[in-house]
Amino acid sequence: MSSPSILSPPSTNSMAMTSFFLHSPKTHMVISLQEAKTSFSSTFLSLSVNRKQGRRSLQVRSVAAPSEAITEFDDMVSGTKRKYYMLGGKGGVGKTSCAASLAVKFANNGHPTLVVSTDPAHSLSDSFAQDLAGGTLVAVEGPNSPLYALEINPEKAREEFRSANQKNGGSGVKDFMDGMGLGMIVEQLGELKLGELLDTPPPGLDEAIAISKVMQFLEQEQYNAFTRIVFDTAPTGHTLRLLSLPDFLDASIGKILKLKQKIASATSAIKSVFGQEQTQDDAADKLKRLRERMIKVRELFRDTDSTEFVIVTIPTVMAVSESSRLRASLKKENVPVKRLVVNQVLPPSSSDCKFCAMKRKDQTRALDMIRSDPELSGLRMIQAPLVDVEIRGVPALQFLGDIVWR
Numbered sequence: 001m002s003s004p005s006i007l008s009p010p011s012t013n014s015m016a017m018t019s020f021f022l023h024s025p026k027t028h029m030v031i032s033l034q035e036a037k038t039s040f041s042s043t044f045l046s047l048s049v050n051r052k053q054g055r056r057s058l059q060v061r062s063v064a065a066p067s068e069a070i071t072e073f074d075d076m077v078s079g080t081k082r083k084y085y086m087l088g089g090k091g092g093v094g095k096t097s098c099a100a101s102l103a104v105k106f107a108n109n110g111h112p113t114l115v116v117s118t119d120p121a122h123s124l125s126d127s128f129a130q131d132l133a134g135g136t137l138v139a140v141e142g143p144n145s146p147l148y149a150l151e152i153n154p155e156k157a158r159e160e161f162r163s164a165n166q167k168n169g170g171s172g173v174k175d176f177m178d179g180m181g182l183g184m185i186v187e188q189l190g191e192l193k194l195g196e197l198l199d200t201p202p203p204g205l206d207e208a209i210a211i212s213k214v215m216q217f218l219e220q221e222q223y224n225a226f227t228r229i230v231f232d233t234a235p236t237g238h239t240l241r242l243l244s245l246p247d248f249l250d251a252s253i254g255k256i257l258k259l260k261q262k263i264a265s266a267t268s269a270i271k272s273v274f275g276q277e278q279t280q281d282d283a284a285d286k287l288k289r290l291r292e293r294m295i296k297v298r299e300l301f302r303d304t305d306s307t308e309f310v311i312v313t314i315p316t317v318m319a320v321s322e323s324s325r326l327r328a329s330l331k332k333e334n335v336p337v338k339r340l341v342v343n344q345v346l347p348p349s350s351s352d353c354k355f356c357a358m359k360r361k362d363q364t365r366a367l368d369m370i371r372s373d374p375e376l377s378g379l380r381m382i383q384a385p386l387v388d389v390e391i392r393g394v395p396a397l398q399f400l401g402d403i404v405w406r
């Protein structure tokens with residue numbers, strides 16, 4: 001029924017590149033074999049032909065090249081101590097696809113893995129072609145070891161934070177003080193701009209609260225099992241602002257704490273007169289906890305032993321320039337970066353159309369720019385080909401992962 005065959009190994013640095021269309025979430029794919037010599041992968045494809053529902057389908061699994069030496073991925077996969085991989089870059093370059101493909105590869109290599117999205121425009125569900133929404137752990141079907149996804153909704157996280165804050169402090173304190181005729185302190189509270197902070201949060205606060213939420217989750221026992229955690233982060237700007245957020249919160253919280261002391265002494269004076277109970281776990285405490293978590297996040301981002309930030313880009317001048325700025329900022333923040341994934345590189349072809357030839361010229365220029373960029377040239381460049389179908393579902397992510405993560 002099924003007859004396995006192996007595509008002949010490529011001559012050095014080139015192989016038969018396979019483009020395909022998925023028709024099942026598991027292992028079966030309808031293949032339109034398109035011979036294109038590429039230098040992207042040393043992965044070999046083992047094909048077994050099945051006849052299923054009258055359709056010709058091919059089972060694709062990647063097998064290691066026989067003489068494969070120790071690879072960089074071996075380094076990423078070795079050890080059971082928990083490691084974090086944060087993937088970031090400009091919008092639309094393929095962060096989610098790369099993050100999801102890395103998560104699948106970790107899981108297929110025996111690591112219970114968690115893939116987290118803190119990007120407000122979640123695309124993990126689209127990428128895995130499974131519904132992973134809901135803000136809780138959801139099992140991803142397909143990989144050999146447990147793979148779970150968590151899509152944090154920053155809007156919702158902020159709402160939770162805000163309503164807790166309103167209940168326990170913030171305007172509660174304000175109303176209380178107002179009622180007591182302590183106008184002066186109310187004015188000072190106004191100056192704190194607490195309400196404003198939460199109504200029109202500074203850029204990056206959403207992401208900060210989302211990541212803080214992840215940190216909160218990770219402190220729970222049920223998360224101990226995960227040995228690899230992959231973050232699909234929000235586009236560049238948010239990530240950078242996130243890193244500087246503890247400083248921002250420092251400034252606000254300093255002010256808040258000072259006022260909190262004033263309020264505490266005023267309310268205890270009131271209490272002693274009226275005998276009222278005043279149990280305000282106020283906004284300052286909430287923000288203080290958020291700040292503590294942010295500091296933890298910042299430390300985590302900087303921990304070379306457990307964390308790596310992978311920049312994902314595409315070969316265009318704009319994306320490369322942004323990646324260079326990202327790398328410079330990450331360096332300033334001491335965030336370890338080793339790899340640069342250049343996604344959507346045109347596969348080599350001997351018969352380019354005019355459009356493709358122009359595109360290729362542009363890409364070559366952008367790739368040269370990377371090689372001579374002071375921020376990017378020191379990184380290990382990984383090129384991933386532009387494939388002619390959308391990368392969706394576990395088998396496709398596995399395919400991409402075997403090209404990118406080697």
Ligand SMILES: Nc1ncnc2c1ncn2[C@@H]1O[C@H](COP(=O)(O)OP(=O)(O)OP(=O)(O)O)[C@@H](O)[C@H]1O
Pocket residue numbers: 090091092093094095096097098119121123235343344345384385386387388389390391392
């Ligand atoms: N190498 C590739 N070849 C072809 N299509 C690709 C490739 N990489 C990603 N794509 C496609 O590009 C689109 C954007 O990819 P993806 O969602 O991974 O990007 P992103 O950087 O996470 O985007 P966003 O910033 O909007 O979250 C998707 O449709 C994905 O399937």
